[in-house]
């Protein structure tokens with residue numbers, strides 16, 4: 001893809017405005033109509049897109065205003081899933097864990113209308129993030145398929161249909177969120193095959209985002225995945241993992257998480273410039289995409305904005321230096 | 325052949341009733357390690373509810389569901405002086421995370437650990453297993469003080485011994501030591517743990533369970549047979565064939581708690597198959613009692629599925645005793 005040097009982007013989520021959270025609660029209690037809620041989501045997306053534009057993000061997404069969570073949101077829209085209730089992740093944190101109870105089949109679109117709405121309201125480039133089949137299966141119960149592998153491949157076919165529809169609508173950059181892949185290095189072949197199915201016949205630039213687990217256990221194997229870009233968190237790990245990727249020639253574009261989403265501290269422009277330079281020891285600058293480690297949804301929105309703004313400024317200054 | 329009496333039991337955790345989950349979220353927030361500010365009557369109501377769920381399903385030896393435990397480790401570690409809590413890591417191969425306890429000073433028991441919770445459960449039901457851990461707590465902690473595993477495990481064992489004595493004073497008849505980490509241990513760890521159990525049991529008049537899960541027990545056989553415990557808990561979901569063979573090969577003169585239905589999936593087992601498996605185990609063991617249970621705690625399941633799982637377990641073995 002022909003882009004300018006060091007394009008800046010986001011992983012996907014952005015903090016929901018407080019007024020939207022309140023409306024969602026009221027909506028869940030049945031106090032407001034579908035129509036009002038839909039309008040509220042649209043307004044929230046417009047606001048969040050504007051913030052990303054002001055911060056200077058080149059390739060953006062809608063902040064996932066409409067998505068509550070990255071597993072169940074998709075599971076509810078795919079035939080064959082059901083949700084019995086919440087299951088603990090840690091402490092008092094739970095998520096509605098889906099269960100596969102029937103053959104997985106394409107039912108509703110997953111992101112097509114979100115994409116179409118966003119296309120209407122911004123001229124910037126758009127990236128569509130979607131949770132990968134490996135992660136969706138890993139974070140679900142499997143009651144139907146004989147093996148996990150079969151479930152992953154069946155789901156990969158469903159996601160593939162969605163990606164084709166997205167491309168038909170004009171999407172040209174898709175990000176597969178697959179944080180579960182590095183947590184199961186023993187199943188890396190299954191994950192790789194799933195990506196092959198997901199991307200089959202999809203004529204778009206494909207990124208893959210992973211933010212958990214031990215990267216050393218899946219490198220260099222992930223270079224064989226059928227994607228254009230691999231996007232990883234580095235800031236949260238103090239950039240120690242840069243060493244892992246120096247060991248073999250990195251043959252993909254690199255999405256370089258250079259801002260920590262787990263701390264409210266706002267990194268300075270200088271600090272972020274130093275961070276981004278670390279990516280150049282893995283790949284040449286023209287293969288680097290600049291983004292935060294992960295989605296920003298857990299941060300206060302002022303903090304998210306400041307982080308993005310400094311990140312974009314850092315990329316801009318480096319770009320000028322490099323282009324001389 | 326004399327068959328053992330088959331008694332259904334649970335391993336430890338039970339999903340929090342949804343209303344209690346919301347309650348804890350409110351009083352503790354999302355970040356804290358938990359403990360403070362919880363109203364005892366509210367807690368007791370939740371414990372009564374999960375004990376009733378177990379009883380209605382057919383369970384005969386109960387746990388309190390560990391409803392205040394955020395994970396196996398931090399609930400014990402935050403009550404023991406010398407530990408500090410650290411960042412989150414994955415709990416074995418589960419999509420469940422725990423805070424790493426860090427050992428910063430000599431470990432000491434200056435207050436009750438689970439005694440107060442036990443008291444609540446015991447006022448509702450007498451057949452309650454009190455659950456503790458020793459080796460796993462040491463193995464999954466980050467030791468910045470002792471510098472050798474033996475001293476760390478032994479100090480924890482002393483603390484668990486004090487706790488066990490206190491539990492027995494409050495009426496406890498069954499003490500269960502949960503040790504999933506033992507299944508990943510080295511041979512020298514087993515001799516440390518053998519000594520640790522002697523320490524934990526000293527002067528404690530109760531039936532002792534040593535319970536393992538998440539994989540087969542190949543690494544602890546035959547050494548575990550010399551451990552001074554009354555019941556050994558094995559995971560017959562993850563290691564059915566292997567554990568069966570281990571029992572056949574080495575024989576066993578202790579009672580067994582067989583984890584026979586999968587506590588980590590909502591898929592329900594075929595009752596006939598479960599019954600056949602229990603019978604196969606029962607043919608090899610010769611203790612007075614064969615305990616059967618889910619292989620793990622039930623917190624991996626949504627609330628409504630936990631009792632369904634227990635019903636499968638209990639109904640599968642329902643007619644074996646007759």
Ligand SMILES: [Zn+2]
Nearest residue numbers: 210211294295
């Ligand atoms: Zn992420």
